[in-house]
Amino acid sequence: MESYLLEFGNLLLRWLHVIAAIAWIGESIYFVMLDNSLSAPKGEQDPRYDLLGEMSSVHGGGFYHNQKYLTRPPFPLDNKLHWSFWKSYTTWLSGFALFCLLYLSNPAVYLANPSSPWAWAAVLTPTEVNIAAIALLIVGWLVYDELCRRISPEMQRDGLLSVAVALMMAGVAYFSAHVFQGRAAFLLTGAVMATCMSANVLFWIIPGQRRMVAALQAGETPNPLDGKRGKQRSVHNTYFTLPVVFLMISNHYAFAYSNDTAWFIMVLFILAGALIRQYFVLRHRGQNVLTLPAASAILLLVIGMIAAPSSTPSDSAAPSTHAASSNAAPPASSKAEDKGNAMQSVASVLQERCIACHAAKPTQPGFAAPPAGIRLDNERDIRLHYVKIKQAVASKYMPLANMTKMSEEERQLIAQWQP
Ligand code: HEC
Incomplete structure (x- = not known):
């Protein structure tokens, strides 16, 4: 009965988790599209406001006209202002609850990697494996956050920063594929990214926006750095989305993670996802860079070849x-x-x-x-x-x-x- 209840709870949590993630990622993709699709405002502009751009759309049987103001909007910033954070927090919290229910409650079966090539990792006790998993999430965020603060605090070296973050994620994939067993290694690498995404919302994007709103309400000029920083983190989030979703659903595909080169497969998949995302980001700016999906397709083909199960040992190897x-x-x-x-x-x-x-x-x-x-x-x-x-x-x-x-x-x- 107890395991049935766990299973039932698991199903409900997973439902919540997937729905919250769809809502969050959908909204995030929508706003990145909106930002990239803005066209310069036409006609004479009222100098009291700072209209950056606008986009018209048709949806749900009606027409919309979005306008983006950087710091001086012509409308009141009251409690009708729509904020986006609960979708992110709900996704992370339900995901972490699922992780506790499924993995942390049974580390010897689902997390431990007794055949790890790293001797110390092969002999971790269940408690130690659990600590390693939680530590990976926390340290992952701290390192990522430190990279952003040091390399591009004023958004001046964002290109270099993306390379550094990509290398860091390759390191996370390598580490988790050695310390945890296949399925958990993929999941945890995705969870590090997802934790960075939610923490970006919690520690940077929302507090920055709150400071901007407070300054405007007090009749002061908001610090433009708050807006730029929020934008930087939300751009990172957009490149994380496809890889994270891949790493979460990879759970069902043993061929991807029960492989000696699982970490490398993971890195290639992450790269392929980010390239596809980049294609759409540019496309919304009106650039159709087909080399991006082509490169991604080649990567996926390479992955398909690396991950293919080796044929059964030949008769000569072990005659029966x-x-x-x-x-x-x-x-x-x-x-x-x-x-x-x-x-x-x-x-x-x-x-x-x-x-x-x-x-x-x-x-x-x-x-x-x-x-x-x-x-x-x-x-x-x-x-x-x-x-x-x-x-x-x-x-x-x-x-x-x-x-x-x-x-x-x-x-x-x-x-x-x-x-
Ligand atoms: C300790 C429990 C346990 C034992 C023992 C075990 N399995 Fe599994 N097996 C699982 C779990 C849990 C899953 C689901 C994991 C998943 O969805 O990837 C699974 C999934 C599978 C799958 C499906 C994988 C896929 O591609 O979707 C196969 C096949 C399988 N097991 C075969 C075996 C065989 C063969 C043995 C014995 C040699 C075995 N299992 C022993 C727990 C176990």
């Missing part, structure tokens, strides 16, 4: 009696018998190493239903999922964190099995 006998083209009946035997040995390995989780009623604590909907406790289902089974076992993604101590020989047996 099964391969030898089928080479000799034996009579059909003995071939069928062979297959039956192979199926039995595979089923018994899966029985021992997998069905604590992948059964109709898992015995592994914390599991209410077979994970990913995959049951491995009967031959029919084993046959049904055989491609995924081979992939998950060959890449060492399964058993999760090798909790059930599957041996190399058993992996070989599954690699060579042809159902």
